[in-house]
Amino acid sequence: MAYALRWLQSFVFMMCVYGWMAVIGIGCFPLALVSRKGARWVCRSYCRGVIWMAGWMVGIRTEVRGTPPQDEVMVAAKHQSFFDILMIFAALPSAKFIMKRELLWTPIIGVYGLRIGCVPVNRGKKGAAIYKMVEDVKKGTAQPGQLVIYPQGTRVAAGVKAPFKVGTAVLYGQLQQDCVPVATNVGVFWPRNGFYRKPGLAIIEFLPRIEQGLSKSQFLERLEDEVETASDALMREVGFDPDAVR
Template sequence: MGYAIQWVRSLIFNVQMYAAMLVMGIVFFPWALVSRRGALMACQTYCRWVCWTAGWMIGLRTEVRGTVPTDEVMIAAKHQSFLDILMIYGSVPAGKFIMKRELMWAPILGQYALRIGCVPVNRGKRGAAIKRMIADVAAGTQIAGQLIIYSQGTRVAPGARKPYKVGTYALYKQLGQPCVPAATNVGVFWPRHGIYRKPGTAVVEFLAPMAAGMSQADFMAHLETVVETRSDDLMREAGFEPDGVHH
């Protein structure tokens, strides 16, 4: 009975979450068109809304730990579900992502993405797009901020293992910026697929920054070790054993 009630609460939460995205997208759109600040405010307000409603609608609290990066860095994050995107973006002052160029033409969504500084990329031409972004930031035509990437390239379920892509290092080297790893346990409560959301405390934790200029071997080894180790710790804290044994 308890599961059924939580499933219904989760369904209602999911419906209002997507409805709020549409409503906020439309309400903030005029401001976003004339001001980057409007676009940033819209996106961060939405992130805060989802985290707030998750707390009282489905009993899922959110907690951001560690030192939140506020300068120009690359954030290499563990990605388990939509929630970790919202928690990271909602906590940093000017987050941005790499996106497929086709998304530029998506109604409303594409305009918001461009206004907050997301980098549109054609297939196979990421290096040129990042080079242009760096030049635009230097020239003042693009806002500086925190480039959020997912080193494994996709959502990875709790307990699953997936290799870290060497493209992470290519970006780190090209940007010439420190990298802030980020660990999470959100997938324990908010899975990649399905409606059900589990009560508890979802955590995203920013880890110690990695200085610019590391070698590829050292960078990749350190990034994977710290993110996987800390994510496993956070999942155990949430009652999930990454090796397959539930408590």
């Protein structure tokens, strides 16, 4: 009975999440079209609204640890569910994401993604898209901010191991920017699939930055070790044993 009630609460919550996206996304669409700052304000309002609803509707409290960067850096984050995207965006002053090109055709998300400076990439052609973005940054035509990339390339369930892809190391070298790793335990409470949500403390943690100067292999090894170690610690802190999944 308790599980059924929790599932029903989760379902209602997710309907509110999608409903809020439609209401604010469509209602504020004119503002987003005329102002990039307006588009960012709409996206941040959406994220904060979902975070607020998660707290009282399904008992997911949130905490941001570490110091979110304010300068132009690359942010390499652990990605466990849609919720960590919202938490990261709400925490950063000017976040923009590496996003799959298919998302451009997603209602609301596609338009707003472009307006806030996200970089759409084709599968298998990330190098070309990243090269163009680097060139745009040099020319001053790309929007400044914190470029968020997911080194594993997709959402990975809590406790599951997946390799960190070399594209992040390539971007680190091309951008010539510091990298700020981000760990999380969000997937324990908001899984990558399904509607069921569990109460608890969802955390994202901004780790000490990795400065420029490392080789690709050195950077990728350090990034994976720091993100995975910190994420495992956050999951254990809330009573989830990642080793039991592996």
